[in-house]
Amino acid sequence: MKTFLIEFIQSILDSMRDLAPIVVVVAFFQWGVLRQPMPNLGEILYGTVMVVLGLTLFIRGLEMGLFPIGEAMAHGFARKGSLAWLLAFSFALGFSTTVAEPALIAIADEAAKVAAEGGVIANSEAARTGYASGLRFTVALSVGMAIMIGVVRIIRGWPIQWFIIVGYIAVVIMTAFAPPEIIGIAYDSGGVTTSTVTVPLVTALGVGLASSIKGRNPMTDGFGLIAIASLMPMVFVMAYGMIRT
Amino acid sequence: MIQFLTELVHAILATMRDVLPIAVILFGFQVFVLRRPIANIRRVLLGFGFVLLGLTLFLDGLDAALFPLGRLMAEQLTNPEFIGSTGAWSDYGWVYAFAAAIGFATTVAEPALIAVAIKANQVSGGTVGVWGLRVAVAIGVAFGIALGAFRIVTGTPLHWYIIAGYIVVIVQTAFAPRSIVALAYDTGGVTTSTVTVPLVAALGLGLASTIPGRSPLLDGFGLIAFASLFPIISVMGYAQLSEWRTRRVRRGENVVKSENRGYQVERRP
Numbered sequence: 001m002k003t004f005l006i007e008f009i010q011s012i013l014d015s016m017r018d019l020a021p022i023v024v025v026v027a028f029f030q031w032g033v034l035r036q037p038m039p040n041l042g043e044i045l046y047g048t049v050m051v052v053l054g055l056t057l058f059i060r061g062l063e064m065g066l067f068p069i070g071e072a073m074a075h076g077f078a079r080k081g082s083l084a085w086l087l088a089f090s091f092a093l094g095f096s097t098t099v100a101e102p103a104l105i106a107i108a109d110e111a112a113k114v115a116a117e118g119g120v121i122a123n124s125e126a127a128r129t130g131y132a133s134g135l136r137f138t139v140a141l142s143v144g145m146a147i148m149i150g151v152v153r154i155i156r157g158w159p160i161q162w163f164i165i166v167g168y169i170a171v172v173i174m175t176a177f178a179p180p181e182i183i184g185i186a187y188d189s190g191g192v193t194t195s196t197v198t199v200p201l202v203t204a205l206g207v208g209l210a211s212s213i214k215g216r217n218p219m220t221d222g223f224g225l226i227a228i229a230s231l232m233p234m235v236f237v238m239a240y241g242m243i244r245t
Numbered sequence: 246m247i248q249f250l251t252e253l254v255h256a257i258l259a260t261m262r263d264v265l266p267i268a269v270i271l272f273g274f275q276v277f278v279l280r281r282p283i284a285n286i287r288r289v290l291l292g293f294g295f296v297l298l299g300l301t302l303f304l305d306g307l308d309a310a311l312f313p314l315g316r317l318m319a320e321q322l323t324n325p326e327f328i329g330s331t332g333a334w335s336d337y338g339w340v341y342a343f344a345a346a347i348g349f350a351t352t353v354a355e356p357a358l359i360a361v362a363i364k365a366n367q368v369s370g371g372t373v374g375v376w377g378l379r380v381a382v383a384i385g386v387a388f389g390i391a392l393g394a395f396r397i398v399t400g401t402p403l404h405w406y407i408i409a410g411y412i413v414v415i416v417q418t419a420f421a422p423r424s425i426v427a428l429a430y431d432t433g434g435v436t437t438s439t440v441t442v443p444l445v446a447a448l449g450l451g452l453a454s455t456i457p458g459r460s461p462l463l464d465g466f467g468l469i470a471f472a473s474l475f476p477i478i479s480v481m482g483y484a485q486l487s488e489w490r491t492r493r494v495r496r497g498e499n500v501v502k503s504e505n506r507g508y509q510v511e512r513r514p
Contacts, residue, residue, distance in 0.1 A: 018359070021350035022440075026314060029346070033339055034321050039314070047310020054303030057295045058356050059363075065292020067364070069271060069283065076279040089274050096266040103442055114463070160427045161418045168411045175404045184403055184466030191437040191473035196300060197264055199357035199435055201271075203364050211368075218368045223427035226361075230434030230473060 008056075015055040023048065062200050070204025078212040083155070090151045093201070094229060095144035103192040104139055108132040111185045118181045120245055135240060142236035143193050143229050147202065150225040154209050157216055160224040167231040174238040182241030189237045190230040202226055253301070260301045268293070303356065307440065315347065316447040323451040334398045341391045344448060348390035348472060351441040352383040358435050365428050373428070378480065382432045385479030386472045390445060393471035397452045400459060403467045410474040417481045425484035432480050433473040442469060 030038055038044065077086040098104060112121075112128040112135070121127045153163060175183060194202070202225045210222035275283060283289055321327055322343050352358060362375040396406060418426055437445070445468045453465040 018354050021353050022311060022347075025343075025346040025350045026311070026318070029318055029322070029339075029343055030314070033343075034318065034327070036321075039317075044310040044314065047306040047308070050302045050306030050309065051311070052306075054299045054301065054306055055354070055356060057299030058303060059299075059359060061292040061295025061297075061299055062356075062360055063292070063363070065289045065294075065296055066360075068285070068292070069275075069289050072283060073271065073275065073279065076275070076281055080279060085274075085278050089270070089278070092270050092274075093267070096270055100263055100266055102263065103438070110466075160430060161415075164418075164430055165415055168415070172404075172408055172411070175408075181463060184463065184470075187403060187407060187470035188466050188468075191434065191469040192442060194357070194434045194438065195263075196357045196360075196439050197267055197296065199438070200360035200364075201267065203361055203431070207364060207368055217424075219365075219424045220427055222368060223365070223431045225431070226434040227427070227430030 011056045011059065012052060015052045015059070018055060019048065019051060058196075066197070066200040067204045070201045071208035074205050074208025075212045078209060086151060087148050090147040090205075091144040093144075093198075093205075094147035095140045097195060097198040097201075098143040098193050099136060099140035101193065101195050103195070104136055104189070105132075107185060107189060107192055108135045108139075111135055111182070114181050114185065115244070118179075120179070120181070131244065134244070135237065138236050138240045139189055139193060139233045142232040146229040146232035147225055149232075150206070150228045151209065153224065153228075154206060154216065154221050155213060157221055160220075160227065163224075163228055164231065167228070167235065170235045171231070171238075174235055174242075178238035178241050179245050182238060186234050186237035186241065190234040193233050194226050194229055199226060202229070253305070256301045256305050257297065260297055260304070264293075264297060264300075300356075304439065307443075311440075312443055315444040316451075318343070319444070319448040319451045323448070323455045325455055334395065337394070337398050340394055340398070340448075340452065344394040345387040345391040347444055347448070348441070349383045349387040351444055352386040352436050352472075352476075353379055355436060355438060355440050357438045358382060358432070361428075361431060361435050369424070373425075377483070378428075378432070381480050381483035382436055382476040385432075385476035386436050386441070388479070389471035389473075389475030390448075390468055392475075393468040394448065394452060396467065396471075397449060397459060397464050398456060400456075400464065403470070407470060407474060410478065414474070414477050414481075417478060417485070420485065421481040422484050422488050425481060429477050429480040429484070433477045436476050437469050437472050441472060445469060445472060 027038075030036055073089070077089065080086075109128075109132050112132040115121050115131055116123040116128055121131050149163070153160065174186075178186065203223070206225040207218045207222035210216040210218040216222070275281070322340050327339075358379055359375075362373075362378045365373045365378060366375045392406065396403065421429070446465075449468040450461050450465040453459040453461040453463075
Protein backbone atom coordinates (compact mmCIF):
# COMPACT_ATOMS: atom_id res chain seq x y z
CA MET A 1 0.00 0.00 0.00
CA LYS A 2 2.76 2.39 0.97
CA THR A 3 4.80 1.70 -2.16
CA PHE A 4 1.66 2.11 -4.24
CA LEU A 5 1.07 5.52 -2.71
CA ILE A 6 4.66 6.60 -3.32
CA GLU A 7 4.42 5.42 -6.93
CA PHE A 8 1.17 7.29 -7.39
CA ILE A 9 2.63 10.53 -6.01
CA GLN A 10 5.67 10.06 -8.23
CA SER A 11 3.51 9.69 -11.34
CA ILE A 12 1.42 12.74 -10.36
CA LEU A 13 4.66 14.72 -10.13
CA ASP A 14 5.70 13.42 -13.56
CA SER A 15 2.40 14.55 -15.05
CA MET A 16 2.80 17.98 -13.48
CA ARG A 17 6.23 18.27 -15.05
CA ASP A 18 4.74 17.28 -18.43
CA LEU A 19 2.14 20.03 -18.21
CA ALA A 20 4.35 22.74 -16.73
CA PRO A 21 5.47 24.06 -20.16
CA ILE A 22 1.89 24.76 -21.25
CA VAL A 23 1.17 26.66 -18.03
CA VAL A 24 4.37 28.70 -18.41
CA VAL A 25 3.66 29.55 -22.07
CA VAL A 26 0.05 30.55 -21.44
CA ALA A 27 0.92 32.64 -18.38
CA PHE A 28 3.82 34.38 -20.13
CA PHE A 29 1.79 35.36 -23.19
CA GLN A 30 -1.26 36.38 -21.19
CA TRP A 31 0.58 38.58 -18.68
CA GLY A 32 3.82 39.47 -20.42
CA VAL A 33 2.76 39.97 -24.02
CA LEU A 34 -0.97 40.59 -24.13
CA ARG A 35 -0.90 42.25 -20.68
CA GLN A 36 -4.29 41.00 -19.63
CA PRO A 37 -5.55 39.42 -16.42
CA MET A 38 -6.22 35.69 -16.41
CA PRO A 39 -9.97 35.18 -16.99
CA ASN A 40 -11.83 32.87 -14.54
CA LEU A 41 -8.79 31.63 -12.69
CA GLY A 42 -10.86 29.13 -10.68
CA GLU A 43 -11.99 27.30 -13.80
CA ILE A 44 -8.42 27.13 -15.05
CA LEU A 45 -7.07 25.73 -11.79
CA TYR A 46 -9.85 23.13 -11.68
CA GLY A 47 -9.20 22.15 -15.31
CA THR A 48 -5.47 21.83 -14.70
CA VAL A 49 -6.01 19.50 -11.73
CA MET A 50 -8.28 17.33 -13.93
CA VAL A 51 -5.68 17.26 -16.70
CA VAL A 52 -2.91 16.19 -14.30
CA LEU A 53 -5.08 13.43 -12.79
CA GLY A 54 -6.25 12.29 -16.23
CA LEU A 55 -2.76 12.06 -17.66
CA THR A 56 -1.56 10.09 -14.64
CA LEU A 57 -4.40 7.58 -14.92
CA PHE A 58 -3.95 7.28 -18.69
CA ILE A 59 -0.24 6.44 -18.43
CA ARG A 60 -0.94 3.91 -15.67
CA GLY A 61 -3.70 2.29 -17.76
CA LEU A 62 -1.44 2.26 -20.79
CA GLU A 63 1.12 0.09 -19.04
CA MET A 64 -1.49 -2.16 -17.43
CA GLY A 65 -3.97 -2.55 -20.29
CA LEU A 66 -3.16 -1.26 -23.76
CA PHE A 67 0.49 -2.31 -24.08
CA PRO A 68 0.02 -5.86 -22.70
CA ILE A 69 -3.03 -6.61 -24.84
CA GLY A 70 -1.42 -5.23 -28.01
CA GLU A 71 1.63 -7.40 -27.47
CA ALA A 72 -0.34 -10.44 -26.36
CA MET A 73 -2.36 -10.30 -29.57
CA ALA A 74 0.76 -9.88 -31.69
CA HIS A 75 2.29 -12.98 -30.05
CA GLY A 76 -1.03 -14.83 -30.40
CA PHE A 77 -1.22 -14.17 -34.14
CA ALA A 78 2.44 -15.07 -34.62
CA ARG A 79 1.84 -18.39 -32.85
CA LYS A 80 -1.34 -19.09 -34.79
CA GLY A 81 0.55 -18.49 -38.00
CA SER A 82 -2.45 -17.41 -40.05
CA LEU A 83 -1.54 -14.42 -42.18
CA ALA A 84 -5.11 -13.94 -43.40
CA TRP A 85 -6.49 -13.46 -39.89
CA LEU A 86 -3.63 -11.16 -38.94
CA LEU A 87 -4.31 -8.98 -41.98
CA ALA A 88 -8.05 -8.96 -41.27
CA PHE A 89 -7.30 -7.86 -37.71
CA SER A 90 -4.91 -5.15 -38.88
CA PHE A 91 -7.42 -3.75 -41.34
CA ALA A 92 -10.25 -3.83 -38.81
CA LEU A 93 -8.11 -2.08 -36.20
CA GLY A 94 -7.06 0.68 -38.59
CA PHE A 95 -10.49 1.19 -40.12
CA SER A 96 -12.60 1.13 -36.97
CA THR A 97 -10.38 3.40 -34.91
CA THR A 98 -10.23 6.00 -37.68
CA VAL A 99 -13.81 6.16 -38.90
CA ALA A 100 -15.11 7.40 -35.52
CA GLU A 101 -12.16 9.68 -34.74
CA PRO A 102 -13.52 13.10 -33.63
CA ALA A 103 -10.64 15.06 -35.18
CA LEU A 104 -11.33 13.42 -38.54
CA ILE A 105 -15.07 14.15 -38.33
CA ALA A 106 -14.26 17.81 -37.68
CA ILE A 107 -11.83 18.06 -40.58
CA ALA A 108 -14.20 16.24 -42.98
CA ASP A 109 -16.96 18.74 -42.19
CA GLU A 110 -14.56 21.63 -42.85
CA ALA A 111 -13.55 20.05 -46.14
CA ALA A 112 -17.19 19.73 -47.20
CA LYS A 113 -17.63 23.46 -46.53
CA VAL A 114 -14.60 24.26 -48.69
CA ALA A 115 -15.91 22.06 -51.49
CA ALA A 116 -19.36 23.64 -51.33
CA GLU A 117 -17.95 27.17 -51.46
CA GLY A 118 -15.64 26.25 -54.28
CA GLY A 119 -18.66 25.02 -56.26
CA VAL A 120 -17.39 21.45 -56.41
CA ILE A 121 -20.60 20.12 -54.85
CA ALA A 122 -24.04 21.68 -54.43
CA ASN A 123 -24.22 23.94 -51.37
CA SER A 124 -26.91 21.94 -49.61
CA GLU A 125 -26.96 20.06 -46.32
CA ALA A 126 -27.36 16.70 -48.05
CA ALA A 127 -24.51 17.23 -50.50
CA ARG A 128 -22.16 18.38 -47.74
CA THR A 129 -22.98 15.43 -45.48
CA GLY A 130 -22.48 13.03 -48.38
CA TYR A 131 -19.13 14.58 -49.24
CA ALA A 132 -17.96 14.56 -45.61
CA SER A 133 -18.87 10.94 -44.93
CA GLY A 134 -17.32 9.90 -48.25
CA LEU A 135 -14.12 11.58 -47.15
CA ARG A 136 -14.23 9.90 -43.74
CA PHE A 137 -14.63 6.45 -45.26
CA THR A 138 -11.83 7.18 -47.71
CA VAL A 139 -9.47 8.08 -44.87
CA ALA A 140 -10.55 5.11 -42.72
CA LEU A 141 -10.08 2.75 -45.67
CA SER A 142 -6.61 4.13 -46.31
CA VAL A 143 -5.58 3.75 -42.66
CA GLY A 144 -6.85 0.16 -42.61
CA MET A 145 -4.86 -0.64 -45.73
CA ALA A 146 -1.82 1.17 -44.35
CA ILE A 147 -1.76 -0.96 -41.19
CA MET A 148 -2.11 -4.09 -43.36
CA ILE A 149 0.79 -3.06 -45.58
CA GLY A 150 2.83 -2.13 -42.52
CA VAL A 151 2.23 -5.54 -40.94
CA VAL A 152 3.33 -7.31 -44.13
CA ARG A 153 6.45 -5.14 -44.09
CA ILE A 154 7.26 -6.21 -40.52
CA ILE A 155 6.79 -9.89 -41.38
CA ARG A 156 9.00 -9.68 -44.44
CA GLY A 157 11.51 -7.33 -42.83
CA TRP A 158 11.49 -4.83 -45.69
CA PRO A 159 13.17 -1.50 -44.84
CA ILE A 160 10.69 1.24 -43.92
CA GLN A 161 12.43 3.98 -45.93
CA TRP A 162 11.42 2.51 -49.29
CA PHE A 163 7.75 2.69 -48.32
CA ILE A 164 8.11 6.26 -47.11
CA ILE A 165 10.01 7.41 -50.19
CA VAL A 166 7.45 5.82 -52.53
CA GLY A 167 4.70 7.45 -50.44
CA TYR A 168 6.39 10.86 -50.68
CA ILE A 169 6.73 10.53 -54.45
CA ALA A 170 3.05 9.58 -54.69
CA VAL A 171 2.11 12.63 -52.59
CA VAL A 172 4.17 14.97 -54.78
CA ILE A 173 2.72 13.58 -58.03
CA MET A 174 -0.83 13.73 -56.68
CA THR A 175 -0.27 17.33 -55.53
CA ALA A 176 0.37 18.35 -59.13
CA PHE A 177 -2.99 16.97 -60.29
CA ALA A 178 -5.30 17.36 -57.29
CA PRO A 179 -7.66 20.35 -57.07
CA PRO A 180 -5.91 23.09 -55.02
CA GLU A 181 -8.63 23.38 -52.38
CA ILE A 182 -8.21 19.76 -51.27
CA ILE A 183 -4.40 19.90 -50.83
CA GLY A 184 -4.29 21.59 -47.41
CA ILE A 185 -6.93 19.23 -46.05
CA ALA A 186 -5.21 16.19 -47.54
CA TYR A 187 -1.89 17.14 -45.96
CA ASP A 188 -3.53 17.71 -42.58
CA SER A 189 -5.53 14.47 -42.72
CA GLY A 190 -2.27 12.55 -42.45
CA GLY A 191 -1.58 13.96 -39.01
CA VAL A 192 -5.00 13.73 -37.42
CA THR A 193 -5.88 10.12 -38.12
CA THR A 194 -3.91 8.43 -35.38
CA SER A 195 -5.66 8.92 -32.06
CA THR A 196 -4.44 8.65 -28.50
CA VAL A 197 -5.80 5.14 -27.98
CA THR A 198 -4.80 3.83 -31.41
CA VAL A 199 -1.15 4.85 -31.17
CA PRO A 200 -0.19 2.75 -28.11
CA LEU A 201 -2.10 -0.27 -29.46
CA VAL A 202 -0.59 -0.10 -32.94
CA THR A 203 2.89 0.49 -31.53
CA ALA A 204 2.56 -2.49 -29.20
CA LEU A 205 1.28 -4.62 -32.10
CA GLY A 206 4.24 -3.72 -34.31
CA VAL A 207 6.86 -4.20 -31.62
CA GLY A 208 5.20 -7.43 -30.45
CA LEU A 209 5.17 -8.85 -33.99
CA ALA A 210 8.78 -7.88 -34.64
CA SER A 211 9.95 -9.45 -31.40
CA SER A 212 8.07 -12.73 -31.91
CA ILE A 213 9.29 -13.30 -35.47
CA LYS A 214 12.77 -14.69 -35.73
CA GLY A 215 15.30 -12.42 -37.38
CA ARG A 216 13.33 -9.21 -36.88
CA ASN A 217 14.63 -6.40 -34.75
CA PRO A 218 11.88 -4.68 -32.71
CA MET A 219 13.64 -1.32 -33.03
CA THR A 220 14.18 -1.24 -36.82
CA ASP A 221 11.21 -3.40 -37.85
CA GLY A 222 8.71 -2.91 -35.03
CA PHE A 223 8.15 0.80 -35.50
CA GLY A 224 6.83 2.34 -38.71
CA LEU A 225 3.16 1.31 -38.70
CA ILE A 226 2.04 4.80 -37.70
CA ALA A 227 4.30 6.40 -40.30
CA ILE A 228 2.59 4.50 -43.12
CA ALA A 229 -0.82 5.15 -41.54
CA SER A 230 -0.21 8.89 -41.63
CA LEU A 231 1.09 8.92 -45.22
CA MET A 232 -1.58 6.85 -47.00
CA PRO A 233 -4.53 9.14 -46.16
CA MET A 234 -2.78 12.06 -47.89
CA VAL A 235 -2.69 10.16 -51.18
CA PHE A 236 -6.22 8.82 -50.79
CA VAL A 237 -7.77 12.17 -49.89
CA MET A 238 -6.20 13.84 -52.93
CA ALA A 239 -7.53 10.98 -55.08
CA TYR A 240 -10.96 11.52 -53.53
CA GLY A 241 -10.76 15.23 -54.38
CA MET A 242 -9.88 14.41 -57.97
CA ILE A 243 -12.72 11.92 -58.36
CA ARG A 244 -15.30 14.27 -56.88
CA THR A 245 -14.51 17.14 -59.26
CA MET B 246 -21.71 18.16 -6.87
CA ILE B 247 -24.55 16.21 -8.49
CA GLN B 248 -24.23 18.32 -11.60
CA PHE B 249 -20.51 17.64 -11.69
CA LEU B 250 -21.13 13.90 -11.42
CA THR B 251 -23.71 13.81 -14.22
CA GLU B 252 -21.33 15.80 -16.41
CA LEU B 253 -18.55 13.35 -15.65
CA VAL B 254 -20.78 10.38 -16.48
CA HIS B 255 -21.73 12.02 -19.78
CA ALA B 256 -18.10 12.65 -20.62
CA ILE B 257 -17.15 9.06 -19.78
CA LEU B 258 -19.97 7.78 -22.00
CA ALA B 259 -18.73 9.95 -24.88
CA THR B 260 -15.19 8.59 -24.50
CA MET B 261 -16.56 5.05 -24.29
CA ARG B 262 -18.33 5.55 -27.60
CA ASP B 263 -14.98 6.42 -29.18
CA VAL B 264 -13.15 3.51 -27.57
CA LEU B 265 -15.95 0.93 -28.02
CA PRO B 266 -15.14 -0.13 -31.61
CA ILE B 267 -11.52 -0.75 -30.60
CA ALA B 268 -12.58 -2.82 -27.60
CA VAL B 269 -15.03 -4.86 -29.70
CA ILE B 270 -12.34 -5.70 -32.25
CA LEU B 271 -9.72 -6.55 -29.65
CA PHE B 272 -11.93 -8.82 -27.60
CA GLY B 273 -13.75 -10.23 -30.65
CA PHE B 274 -10.53 -11.39 -32.27
CA GLN B 275 -9.17 -12.60 -28.94
CA VAL B 276 -12.23 -14.72 -28.21
CA PHE B 277 -13.29 -15.94 -31.67
CA VAL B 278 -10.04 -16.11 -33.62
CA LEU B 279 -7.16 -16.57 -31.21
CA ARG B 280 -9.33 -18.45 -28.71
CA ARG B 281 -6.95 -17.92 -25.86
CA PRO B 282 -7.65 -16.48 -22.47
CA ILE B 283 -5.90 -13.17 -21.87
CA ALA B 284 -3.24 -13.36 -19.19
CA ASN B 285 -4.04 -11.21 -16.15
CA ILE B 286 -7.43 -10.38 -17.59
CA ARG B 287 -8.49 -8.42 -14.50
CA ARG B 288 -5.40 -6.26 -14.58
CA VAL B 289 -5.87 -5.58 -18.31
CA LEU B 290 -9.51 -4.64 -17.82
CA LEU B 291 -8.58 -2.38 -14.92
CA GLY B 292 -5.99 -0.80 -17.21
CA PHE B 293 -8.67 -0.18 -19.84
CA GLY B 294 -10.80 1.44 -17.15
CA PHE B 295 -7.88 3.70 -16.19
CA VAL B 296 -7.31 4.67 -19.83
CA LEU B 297 -10.99 5.50 -20.25
CA LEU B 298 -11.28 7.51 -17.05
CA GLY B 299 -7.89 9.17 -17.58
CA LEU B 300 -8.66 10.24 -21.13
CA THR B 301 -12.04 11.61 -20.03
CA LEU B 302 -10.60 13.69 -17.20
CA PHE B 303 -7.76 14.85 -19.46
CA LEU B 304 -10.04 16.03 -22.28
CA ASP B 305 -12.56 17.53 -19.86
CA GLY B 306 -9.85 19.45 -18.07
CA LEU B 307 -8.42 20.74 -21.33
CA ASP B 308 -11.88 21.85 -22.41
CA ALA B 309 -12.44 23.66 -19.13
CA ALA B 310 -9.08 25.37 -18.84
CA LEU B 311 -6.66 25.39 -21.72
CA PHE B 312 -8.63 25.31 -24.93
CA PRO B 313 -10.79 28.42 -24.37
CA LEU B 314 -7.80 30.40 -23.15
CA GLY B 315 -5.52 29.14 -25.93
CA ARG B 316 -8.09 29.99 -28.59
CA LEU B 317 -8.66 33.41 -27.09
CA MET B 318 -4.93 34.08 -27.07
CA ALA B 319 -4.55 32.95 -30.66
CA GLU B 320 -7.32 35.36 -31.64
CA GLN B 321 -5.87 38.25 -29.66
CA LEU B 322 -2.35 37.73 -30.97
CA THR B 323 -3.51 37.64 -34.59
CA ASN B 324 -5.79 40.64 -34.10
CA PRO B 325 -4.68 43.49 -36.41
CA GLU B 326 -5.02 45.96 -33.51
CA PHE B 327 -2.46 44.08 -31.45
CA ILE B 328 -0.09 43.64 -34.37
CA GLY B 329 -0.51 47.22 -35.58
CA SER B 330 0.33 45.77 -38.90
CA THR B 331 1.47 47.31 -42.12
CA GLY B 332 1.13 43.85 -43.57
CA ALA B 333 4.82 43.01 -43.55
CA TRP B 334 5.69 39.48 -42.42
CA SER B 335 8.14 40.84 -39.85
CA ASP B 336 5.32 42.49 -37.86
CA TYR B 337 4.17 39.08 -36.70
CA GLY B 338 7.10 38.32 -34.39
CA TRP B 339 4.94 37.49 -31.36
CA VAL B 340 2.78 35.21 -33.48
CA TYR B 341 5.79 33.13 -34.51
CA ALA B 342 7.02 33.08 -30.90
CA PHE B 343 3.61 31.95 -29.68
CA ALA B 344 3.36 29.33 -32.42
CA ALA B 345 6.72 27.85 -31.48
CA ALA B 346 6.12 28.01 -27.72
CA ILE B 347 2.64 26.48 -27.80
CA GLY B 348 3.81 23.83 -30.29
CA PHE B 349 6.63 22.81 -27.97
CA ALA B 350 4.53 22.86 -24.80
CA THR B 351 1.56 20.90 -26.17
CA THR B 352 3.81 18.27 -27.73
CA VAL B 353 5.55 17.59 -24.42
CA ALA B 354 2.11 16.92 -22.88
CA GLU B 355 0.81 14.76 -25.75
CA PRO B 356 -0.21 11.36 -24.27
CA ALA B 357 0.27 9.41 -27.52
CA LEU B 358 3.85 10.64 -27.77
CA ILE B 359 4.52 9.66 -24.14
CA ALA B 360 3.27 6.17 -25.02
CA VAL B 361 5.60 5.82 -28.00
CA ALA B 362 8.54 7.22 -26.02
CA ILE B 363 7.98 4.69 -23.21
CA LYS B 364 7.85 1.85 -25.73
CA ALA B 365 10.94 3.07 -27.60
CA ASN B 366 12.81 3.30 -24.32
CA GLN B 367 11.90 -0.31 -23.42
CA VAL B 368 12.69 -1.70 -26.86
CA SER B 369 16.01 0.09 -27.24
CA GLY B 370 17.14 -1.08 -23.81
CA GLY B 371 17.36 2.48 -22.55
CA THR B 372 19.47 4.02 -25.32
CA VAL B 373 16.54 6.13 -26.49
CA GLY B 374 15.64 8.32 -23.52
CA VAL B 375 11.93 8.99 -22.88
CA TRP B 376 12.56 12.63 -22.11
CA GLY B 377 15.19 13.13 -24.82
CA LEU B 378 12.93 11.78 -27.54
CA ARG B 379 10.02 13.93 -26.44
CA VAL B 380 12.10 17.10 -26.34
CA ALA B 381 13.55 16.33 -29.79
CA VAL B 382 10.03 15.86 -31.18
CA ALA B 383 8.80 19.02 -29.43
CA ILE B 384 11.61 21.09 -30.97
CA GLY B 385 10.60 19.81 -34.40
CA VAL B 386 6.95 20.69 -33.82
CA ALA B 387 7.89 24.15 -32.50
CA PHE B 388 9.92 24.91 -35.61
CA GLY B 389 7.29 23.41 -37.90
CA ILE B 390 4.39 25.42 -36.51
CA ALA B 391 6.35 28.68 -36.48
CA LEU B 392 7.28 28.09 -40.12
CA GLY B 393 3.66 27.19 -40.88
CA ALA B 394 2.52 30.50 -39.35
CA PHE B 395 5.08 32.30 -41.50
CA ARG B 396 3.65 30.54 -44.55
CA ILE B 397 0.12 31.70 -43.77
CA VAL B 398 1.35 35.28 -43.22
CA THR B 399 3.27 35.37 -46.49
CA GLY B 400 0.68 33.33 -48.39
CA THR B 401 3.26 31.11 -50.09
CA PRO B 402 2.06 27.74 -51.41
CA LEU B 403 2.02 24.91 -48.87
CA HIS B 404 3.31 22.18 -51.13
CA TRP B 405 6.73 23.77 -51.76
CA TYR B 406 7.51 23.68 -48.04
CA ILE B 407 6.33 20.11 -47.71
CA ILE B 408 8.26 18.92 -50.75
CA ALA B 409 11.43 20.64 -49.45
CA GLY B 410 10.86 18.91 -46.10
CA TYR B 411 10.50 15.55 -47.85
CA ILE B 412 13.83 16.05 -49.61
CA VAL B 413 15.54 16.83 -46.28
CA VAL B 414 13.98 13.70 -44.72
CA ILE B 415 15.17 11.47 -47.59
CA VAL B 416 18.72 12.86 -47.47
CA GLN B 417 18.84 12.46 -43.67
CA THR B 418 17.57 8.88 -43.91
CA ALA B 419 20.69 7.99 -45.86
CA PHE B 420 22.94 9.21 -43.04
CA ALA B 421 20.95 8.61 -39.85
CA PRO B 422 21.63 5.57 -37.62
CA ARG B 423 19.52 2.72 -38.97
CA SER B 424 17.89 1.90 -35.66
CA ILE B 425 16.28 5.33 -35.33
CA VAL B 426 14.75 5.65 -38.83
CA ALA B 427 11.46 3.79 -38.27
CA LEU B 428 10.90 5.47 -34.90
CA ALA B 429 11.61 8.91 -36.37
CA TYR B 430 9.03 8.38 -39.12
CA ASP B 431 6.48 7.28 -36.52
CA THR B 432 6.93 10.38 -34.38
CA GLY B 433 5.62 12.45 -37.28
CA GLY B 434 2.18 10.92 -37.03
CA VAL B 435 2.09 10.77 -33.25
CA THR B 436 2.75 14.39 -32.40
CA THR B 437 -0.54 15.83 -33.48
CA SER B 438 -3.44 14.46 -31.51
CA THR B 439 -5.51 15.48 -28.56
CA VAL B 440 -3.69 18.50 -27.20
CA THR B 441 -1.96 19.99 -30.19
CA VAL B 442 -4.61 19.90 -32.94
CA PRO B 443 -7.32 22.13 -31.38
CA LEU B 444 -4.89 24.87 -30.35
CA VAL B 445 -2.92 24.82 -33.56
CA ALA B 446 -6.06 24.80 -35.71
CA ALA B 447 -7.31 27.86 -33.81
CA LEU B 448 -4.04 29.65 -34.51
CA GLY B 449 -4.16 28.84 -38.23
CA LEU B 450 -7.78 29.87 -38.59
CA GLY B 451 -7.19 33.07 -36.60
CA LEU B 452 -4.25 34.05 -38.79
CA ALA B 453 -5.96 33.22 -42.06
CA SER B 454 -9.11 35.13 -41.19
CA THR B 455 -7.42 38.37 -40.05
CA ILE B 456 -4.72 38.79 -42.69
CA PRO B 457 -6.06 40.54 -45.77
CA GLY B 458 -6.11 38.38 -48.86
CA ARG B 459 -6.11 35.03 -46.99
CA SER B 460 -9.07 32.74 -46.95
CA PRO B 461 -9.53 30.78 -43.72
CA LEU B 462 -10.85 27.84 -45.70
CA LEU B 463 -7.93 27.68 -48.11
CA ASP B 464 -5.02 28.96 -46.01
CA GLY B 465 -6.18 27.94 -42.52
CA PHE B 466 -5.19 24.32 -43.12
CA GLY B 467 -1.66 23.02 -43.34
CA LEU B 468 -0.23 23.73 -39.88
CA ILE B 469 -0.78 20.13 -38.80
CA ALA B 470 1.11 18.95 -41.87
CA PHE B 471 4.08 21.08 -40.77
CA ALA B 472 3.80 19.74 -37.23
CA SER B 473 3.96 16.16 -38.48
CA LEU B 474 6.87 16.64 -40.88
CA PHE B 475 9.48 18.50 -38.84
CA PRO B 476 9.70 16.08 -35.89
CA ILE B 477 10.97 13.45 -38.34
CA ILE B 478 13.84 15.79 -39.19
CA SER B 479 14.57 16.78 -35.59
CA VAL B 480 14.51 13.19 -34.26
CA MET B 481 16.92 11.97 -36.93
CA GLY B 482 19.05 15.04 -36.29
CA TYR B 483 19.09 14.27 -32.56
CA ALA B 484 20.18 10.69 -33.26
CA GLN B 485 22.89 11.84 -35.63
CA LEU B 486 24.12 14.33 -33.06
CA SER B 487 24.32 11.76 -30.28
CA GLU B 488 26.04 9.29 -32.57
CA TRP B 489 28.59 11.89 -33.59
CA ARG B 490 29.22 12.84 -29.95
CA THR B 491 29.60 9.21 -28.95
CA ARG B 492 32.10 8.65 -31.72
CA ARG B 493 34.08 11.71 -30.67
CA VAL B 494 34.15 10.60 -27.04
CA ARG B 495 35.23 7.13 -28.09
CA ARG B 496 38.06 8.46 -30.20
CA GLY B 497 39.15 10.76 -27.38
CA GLU B 498 39.16 8.09 -24.71
CA ASN B 499 40.36 5.37 -26.99
CA VAL B 500 37.89 2.95 -25.50
CA VAL B 501 37.16 -0.48 -26.82
CA LYS B 502 34.86 -0.81 -29.77
CA SER B 503 32.25 -2.94 -28.10
CA GLU B 504 31.15 -0.28 -25.67
CA ASN B 505 27.74 1.19 -26.45
CA ARG B 506 26.76 4.66 -25.57
CA GLY B 507 23.99 6.75 -27.09
CA TYR B 508 22.66 5.43 -30.33
CA GLN B 509 24.29 2.48 -31.85
CA VAL B 510 24.34 1.75 -35.53
CA GLU B 511 22.90 -1.65 -36.11
CA ARG B 512 23.60 -3.42 -39.33
CA ARG B 513 21.90 -6.64 -40.09
CA PRO B 514 23.98 -9.20 -41.91
